[in-house]
Amino acid sequence: MGTVSLILGESGTGKTASLRHLNPKTCLLIQSIQKPLPFPAKDWRPWAAKDPHSSIYVSDLWQPVKMALSRAYDYGKRIAVVDDFQYIMANEFMRRGEEKSYEKFTEIAHHTWDILHHTIHHTPP
Template sequence: MSIATLVLGESGSGKSTSLRNLDPEKTGIIQCINKPLPFKSSGWKVELNVARTNDPVKILDILRAHNKDIIVIDDFQSVLVDEFMRRATQRGYDKFTNIRKIAWDTFNLAGALAEHSRVYILTHSHTDDNGGIHVKTVGKMVDQVITPEGYFTRLC
């Protein structure tokens, strides 16, 4: 069983910048938004240890096939938002069911990889009316069914 850690923070709080502290030889990054890393990135190379995709199926395939000690998904919330926007004209609840399934599949797999693996899922946070900090998703239709924080033994 792998160690899955959920890293929550507001936009600009340093989630992606913290990756500079990881060894590029031992780490793979799945960038869900196609943008440069926010630090000097000489050790990080697309196709070598950086994959760029927001496709949930490809993300799961990369997680299953990775050969690094550490794998990072940056920024998972964008995967949910992108799926929501791809289906913006679709009516009904099916799109929310699919988005919940994407989150559920990803969180379950993050904790079920090889024992030596560590998976970090970086995502945006949301503060509720009571001051509690939670994973920012795409709304109540997702939040009423799945509690992302419950799938992780470690939250940062």
């Protein structure tokens, strides 16, 4: 069972910058918005399935994010961080903006919950 931690703070308070203290060889960073890291990050490389030292996966789609979290341990990643998690929800909302039904809000909430629930209950400690 994985441990989920939520780190909240205003923009610019150092949440992403704190990644500088993690080893990219054992950490997977999932970016919901691709952006440069706010520190010298030569060892943080874009994800490549055949490169166990790659450490940055970019997606704002709930299913690929859930899959990346599920498979991180298989690649030697003991820590997984989802940066800007709120954009997974916001971007799905915007992609589905033309839908007229209120059901989309329930589905977006369910997708978000599914990521968290799966991470808590179906990932190694």
